[in-house]
Amino acid sequence: DEIGLIPCPEARYNRSPIVLVENKLGVESWCVKFLLPYVHNKLLLYRQRKQWLNKDELIDITCTLLLLNPDFTTAWNVRKELILSGTLNPLKDLHLGKLALTKFPKSPETWIHRRWVLQQLIQENSLPSLATKGNLGAAPVERIHRLVQEEMNVCSEAAGRYPSNYNAWSHRIWVLQHLAKLTVKVLLDELSSTKYWVSMHVSDHSGFHYRQFLLNSLVCRTVTDNNILAQNQMVNEQNPSLQKEEESAGTEAACAEEQSVDLPRRLDEEMELCTELIDNYPGHETLWCHSDETLNNSHHSPATGHVAQAMDVDGLNESSSKQGYTQETKRLKRAPVQDSLGPEMEYRFVDKVLSTCRDVDQARFATAYRKWLVTFLGQ
């Protein structure tokens, strides 16, 4: 379940450089300079049609190559051909990619190939021919759900292995958009399952950006569902037959279930998380940025009739060079209702931070926020 290079400049004993301990695969470093050119060359000769390799050899060679250098696009492309010809199970590539990412968590080609494989899998969802493993016999919806969960795990691991792993988080967003279709359930699940992770990685801007993406998607979803509800109501009023009422009631119930998102509460919770982290870990710019944006969303949620604008920071003409803003939530813990957003409490929080904090950056962010309060809330 993990690969790695064992620093070992010289072959001391006459034995294999491959070490397998408790499911971890190690390769002694001395052999790489022999092994890599060898397999690389073999694959190139095959590609140039100078030397034939059968399917099993191709699978082995590309596997070796990719574990040593997963950004070797040609090797992934050979495997694409094998998958398309039905010789290679795409799930194997998901596993190979997962393994490669333990050592190369950013590898762009690995993520790109992964998305291609996933697209193949969802296209072939209805075909029984891929039922070589037990779990593929499951219903398509269940299968997709498992795929999504696995992808979330892979992304999470890769994100943990490299700070602010842009490629891992991009992939995670892509999976939600294209596999999970941004359902409310998956958005809420992801919000709760990443909460602990971001608390352990407070400078990981990508992680917090992901939460912004989730919240924004929820906002959009709420707006869409509101529209569906409104349309259903119109239909009901126009056609009051019993049959239609039952149908509409069913749809309405479904929408109502989805409606139990309680967006203001979610945003409040996000604020609480931010403030807690800001208090505990002073001076992390990411947290202040995240807070600021969440505050913006709170102010412009559908409850007030506006859809959260991604770029709604026009009122801020800050000369300070950092986007250092925050949101106080002690007030929110007491009064979750949005209307109690009183400016005087904001000032109180910021002043408290300014008077008690010792971190220079924290002070700078708080000062900037104070200026912003004057501009933004002073309107």
Next chain:
Amino acid sequence: PNLCVPFSCRSAYCAASVASLTNILTPALFAGTAEWIARCQNWEGGIGGVPGMEAHGGYTFCGVAALVILKQEHLLNLRSLLHWVTGRQMRFEGGFQGRCNKLVDGCYSFWQAGLLPLLHRALHARGDPALSMAHWMFDQLALQEYILLCCQCPAGGLLDKPGKSRDFYHTCYCLSGLAIAQHFGSGDLHNEVVLGIPENCLQATHPVYNIAPEKVARAVMHFLQYPVPSLDPAS
């Protein structure tokens, strides 16, 4: 269905760059591209690789430069973009970071600082009275300090940050960033700001294509001589 949706902002920039220099840029070729790039601008003010993604220096440059080529910069919120990019210059190091809360990197001397000339031009076209006529909206001297003092490899070539090894990519973009930091404007408005001895001064670079401005002119003149190729396979 007919929209030209790029794989990412980077490919949009490559395509627009090549097409404009070789005189094959037609509205049909980039239909919908500008709008798609604009969707990549997010709440931070910067631009991500694809819509929904985190703002990133490399993609932001590519997106903005592509829009400049397509003459559609106004589709962006220039103000929040300006706010984001100026926030990326590190107050201690003087160089730029690629994303919020990340470390400085020499290559962003171009990707990030290179945005300021583009923004300057776009805002100037809108008649913004507050624009300087002598300096870009970032600390040009601080950036030059970072590049010259921290990004040079003693054996030649340039790099990301002290402790990293040199490579062609960082050599290219550190130098490009240095050129941006040293030269404001062009023609009558040209203003040189050179840190250290005059010999440190590099040739100016074109803020959109990042090659010498006269080379851009020559390329454009050359390809203007040829007709635009038809998309028809038969001809």
